[in-house]
Amino acid sequence: MSFSENLRLMRKERNISQEELAEIMGVSRQAVSKWEQGTGYPEMEKLLILSKELNVSLDYLMLGEAKHTEKDIPSSNNIIVPTGKITIKSYDGKIIVNCYKVLASSVMYKPQDDEPKYWLIGVNSGAFWGEKSIVLGWYADEEDIKREMDEIAKAISNGAPAYELKYAVRVKNKMLRVKINEE
Template sequence: MSFADNLKSIRKERHISQEELAEIMGVSRQAVSKWEQGSGYPEVEKLIVLTKELNVSLDYLMLGEKEPAQNSRNLSNHMIVPTGKITIKSYDGKSIVNCYKVLASHVMYRAKNDEPKYWLIGVNSGAFWGEKSIVLGWYADEEKIKREMDEIAQAINNGIPAYEIKYAAKVKTNLLRVKLDEEL
């Protein structure tokens, strides 16, 4: 499949309209339409944003190469868009984020056995250049990240202004990788 076919297929699979994708990407709906018709391509910087927002590899987006098996599991991206904000304290207690959007997904790399397979990301709009994403927690299994998302959604629905991450795995950083810390 071509880039155009892949983009259209992934967008529809994620239940994102062309207008929504255009808004996320900071382009017009017509630009997204041209990409999906194969009459144009996004700039390299936009391709990188696309892979991040759609949670796919660049190889998969451009060439249709198979994703790692873990990305085909049951966890689809869950997005919560509250009418207001919720303040969330991160897994390590080093960040407190006013989130207007929370996203749970598979990590962007092929996780090894000693690495978390999922991450929870909080998004705020306080940055000068627009949205800023911050990792709120790392998770070894799908059940715990789903439980975390359910509790965040419940807090938002109940009008609770703050939430502290409860189910994140203990981790340590090793060079550029995040490892599960079994000693903690």
């Protein structure tokens, strides 16, 4: 699918109007409409904000799927557990996702000291148009997310039907940024 189709579908899945998205992005509703019609494209910084706001990777936003090259797979910033299915509750406890793939990656922006540096993304195939991804948890450092991935991989290989996140940090949203909640 094209960027315009992906944007329109993801915006609608999240029940965000064109006006609301335009306000979040700091653009006009007409700009969002042009993006969704394929007659215009956002600047790179706007793409990054879209990706973060819609909780999807740039690959997914632009191509409709998570694409990885062979050189990406061994990287410590991009670990994939591609086999089995497991149910995981999101970091905020508001969403339970039946995942067939779990991705661990560094965030797509330069984090400040009080922001998480990594996120865990669950992917399922429950959406009408294919894969749907959701942020499962936020992590302060690489060691915590690696431990989480090891535990999830172990749970999948042991045939566990569900897994509860153990190493994710509590976060709060503040002005389109995710901050670590120390409370």
